[in-house]
Amino acid sequence: MKNKLQLSILVLLFSQGMQMVSAQDSQVIDIRSDDFNVLMGYQGNLEGSIKYSPLKNVANAEKDNDVVYGFTDTNDKISWKVNVPEEAEYLVAIQHTGKKFHSAINGGVKPNCTIQLMVNGVMIEAELKGLTQYNEFTKVAGNRVWFKERLPLKKGENIIVFHFSKISEEQVEAAEDELKNGTLKKSSNSIAIKDLVLVRPEIYSKMKERAKELKPDLSWMIEGKYGLFIHWSLLTYPLYGAEKAYKNFEWGVNNFDVEVFADMVEETGASWVTFTTCHGGQYFPAPTKALENVMPGRTTERDLIAELADALNKRDIKLLLYYNMSPRGEVAAKLGIQETPEKWLEYLINFAEEVSLRYRNKIAGWGYIDSSVAAYVLNMPWEKYYRALKAGNSDAVVAISSHWWAQYSPFNDLQTSDAGWSIGDPLDDRLFKDGGRYEGIQQHASFVLDGAWIPREPYNGVIRSDANAKEGPTFSEEEYIDYFKKMDAANIPVTVNILITQDVIKGQPFVNAKSVELLKKIKNKLK
Known part of the structure; x- marks a missing residue:
């Protein structure tokens, strides 16, 4: 020795x-x-x-x-x-x-x-x-x-x-x-x-204990089987027109028909919707002081989130929010992410708390927190952030994506990542046990049904990723049905991304009809 x-x-x-x-x-x-x-x-x-x-x-x-x-x-x-x-x-x-x-x-x-x-x-x-x-x-x-x-x-x-x-x-x-x-x-x-x-070992042990106590009951996701991921983002397009949504953001918010949208979701059999807010640029479709105080004009008078939640909830469908931290964006730059990163981290916490307190039980949580690597690098106080995301609803689900890297901390509820168009087997349960990559969180799968998360070029009347892409789902109906049955048997909820136009208006298509038809068939097989 x-x-x-x-x-x-x-x-x-x-x-x-x-x-x-x-x-x-x-x-x-x-x-x-x-x-x-x-x-x-x-x-x-x-x-x-x-x-x-x-x-x-x-x-x-x-x-x-x-x-x-x-x-x-x-x-x-x-x-x-x-x-x-x-x-x-x-x-x-x-x-x-x-x-x-x-x-x-x-x-x-x-x-x-x-x-x-x-x-x-x-x-x-x-x-x-x-x-x-x-x-x-x-x-x-x-x-x-x-x-x-x-x-x-x-x-x-x-x-x-x-x-x-x-x-x-x-x-x-x-x-x-x-x-x-x-x-x-x-x-x-x-x-x-x-x-x-x-x-420190004693600190890590106590963190895990507190995280376990704060975990929500996610049986509703398992029983609900699948939901929709809607990238109604700054990077989508109207059905006709070449300008991306951020060019006319408030126009898109004001013309969004929440009832016709909720009818479509109900038709697919989806049990929840993960709806995109702040994708890339920090624009939020509701009055939000934290963002407005930093970047005036990035919020709207209409509270689209509240109206969406009401329309979906009355159909017994839950609303989750997607949020992108955008460390390279204008908000981060204005807050001085390079010189005073603590200001940016504090903004993220304040924003999360304000949104959670505004909607409380109207929203079921946060289905995807994206672009979070910078916060990890800067030593975000993850427990404080996690509690802020749940400030208005202690049962809210939190899904912080670490993009195939190890989890940032024990304070997370739902595994999520950019799985692309692929559909695969359930992950081995050992990954979710003590010491595993996803220790302590619920396994969850997501994929894109229309070939991409967002369109690569204007739709020009046809809802698909680009002019060379297949219109509609990538795999056969049988392959998708087998996949959903496999995930259902393993108690793994699935979130399916479908493309959407900026102008969600009654009387014109705003999602791909073939994708909706496939989801209806999956609903009949599973539900």
């Missing part, structure tokens, strides 16, 4: 000596002793061949690729300088990606790598597993690996050093290729590091 400790100290001194000057120049990250702490890979000092080169370099905002890649040698290191308020032990995890190693569970390439963390004379190791565990989609981007041992941090400054202690030939080959040619969009082929998470 003594020899092992001495060896650890020697390794640590060597490692810290190698980076003493550069570590002094890197940023110091303040650690919160009462919450999750996210340290992005690129926030540390990079040593060796490794690189960080996002495709869109926007500070403190969601990037197309925000991983550190190019690990070809055990001397490639990331070191973070952290300031700790008091001496304590921390649970620690590393989140990684690497698409070459996604299929390890199905006989593909295994990483065959181990990783190591060193701090204050202590060294801990963990083995990397393939990212696609069980039967996850190969689109999964990342995985969080928790170290079994805890990391002791002293009061004041600490330098945490990460490196590979064992590296495979497959990893070296993939990393060298990416150092030469660049990484994939939003991920990498080689093992790359996204972030390190620190949390």
Whole structure:
């Protein structure tokens, strides 16, 4: 034991000596002793061949690729300088990606790598597993690996050093290729590091307990079987016309016929509607002070959300809201997301609380919180945000999408992500158990029925994604029915996205009739 400790100290001194000057120049990250702490890979000092080169370099905002890649040698290191308020032990995890190693569970390439963390004379190791565990989609981007041992941090400054202690030939080959040619969009082929998470064990345990107590009863979603995802967003078009909806936002709100819309939803058999608000640009179809105070003119006098909720609720259909944080948008820029990110985070919390208190039980919650990676990077206080989303309705469902990366915190209710047009098998239940990627939340599936979430070009009278796309559903009627039966048997609710026009007016089509007909047949088979 003594020899092992001495060896650890020697390794640590060597490692810290190698980076003493550069570590002094890197940023110091303040650690919160009462919450999750996210340290992005690129926030540390990079040593060796490794690189960080996002495709869109926007500070403190969601990037197309925000991983550190190019690990070809055990001397490639990331070191973070952290300031700790008091001496304590921390649970620690590393989140990684690497698409070459996604299929390890199905006989593909295994990483065959181990990783190591060193701090204050202590060294801990963990083995990397393939990212696609069980039967996850190969689109999964990342995985969080928790170290079994805890990391002791002293009061004041600490330098945490990460490196590979064992590296495979497959990893070296993939990393060298990416150092030469660049990484994939939003991920990498080689093992790359996204972030390190620190949390005190007693804090994490209590967070999980509180989150469990706040979970809503989602049996209504399971019993309801499926709902609609309506991207009535700034990026849709009227049935005829080439201007996107944001050009005439208030016109679209004022002409939206909620009764004819609710009749259509009832016809499909959908038990809920996830309705898009604030997609990309921050426009909200109702009077909302939090947004109006920052960007005047982005709200409307008509409260379309309240009228939609009333029309749907009287047909026994629930309304959920989609909300996009838009970290690259004008609101975030005006609030100074780069200079004062805490103002942007506080705005998100205030906005959520105001909307929840305005509608209370009229809305069943938030079916999709999108573009949330920036908030994760900036250490959003997720419990506070979660409680704000439920301020007016403690039973509201909250679905914060982490886009195939590990969950941000235990404060989430419903798994959701951009599944595209694909229809697949239920995910393995082990993913939702303790330690799984989706621990503690309800499994949920979503896909697009008309080939895309939003139209790629004006409709010109035909509701489809573009002129070259198939008009109507992608798969056969039998394939869809089999899929819904499979999901129903597994108690997995499904949300189906259908295209919609900006002008929802009686007497003209505003959704694809073929999609509605398919959903009616599914209703007859399931309900």
